[in-house]
Amino acid sequence: MARFELQDADFGTALGTAMPLGDTLFAMGLRLAADPAQVVSAHMYFNLADRMGVEDAAFHRQDLAGGMTRVQVARAQRLAREWLARN
Structure with missing residues (x-):
């Protein structure tokens, strides 16, 4: 999994254009x-x-979750909480 160092509200420079982190x-x-x-x-x-x-x-997350097991969803949620705690 990728780890990001956050400097400001903009992140990413795909095609030379800064994108918000979200x-x-x-x-x-x-x-x-x-x-x-x-x-x-x-x-x-x-x-x-x-x-x-x-x-x-949220739509894409719910759509994806429809084909996932409960264990996979729980792991994804835990990873998101851990990411937030680190960043």
């Missing part, structure tokens, strides 16, 4: 959701993006 986390969730082996991480990133106010993050 949008960056949402984009990471979208990218990882396509890989069945990464659903826990994708759920975690959608959860974090939702907490940061990204409008579609």
Whole structure:
């Protein structure tokens, strides 16, 4: 799992354009959701993006959770809490 050092409200420079952290986390969730082996991480990133106010993050998180086990969802939630505690 990636660890980010947060300096300010902007994060990421895809194509040379700074993106807010929530949008960056949402984009990471979208990218990882396509890989069945990464659903826990994708759920975690959608959860974090939702907490940061990204409008579609909750929808994608719930959609992804529909195909996950309870253990996977619980792990994703724990990882999100740990990420928040570190960052």
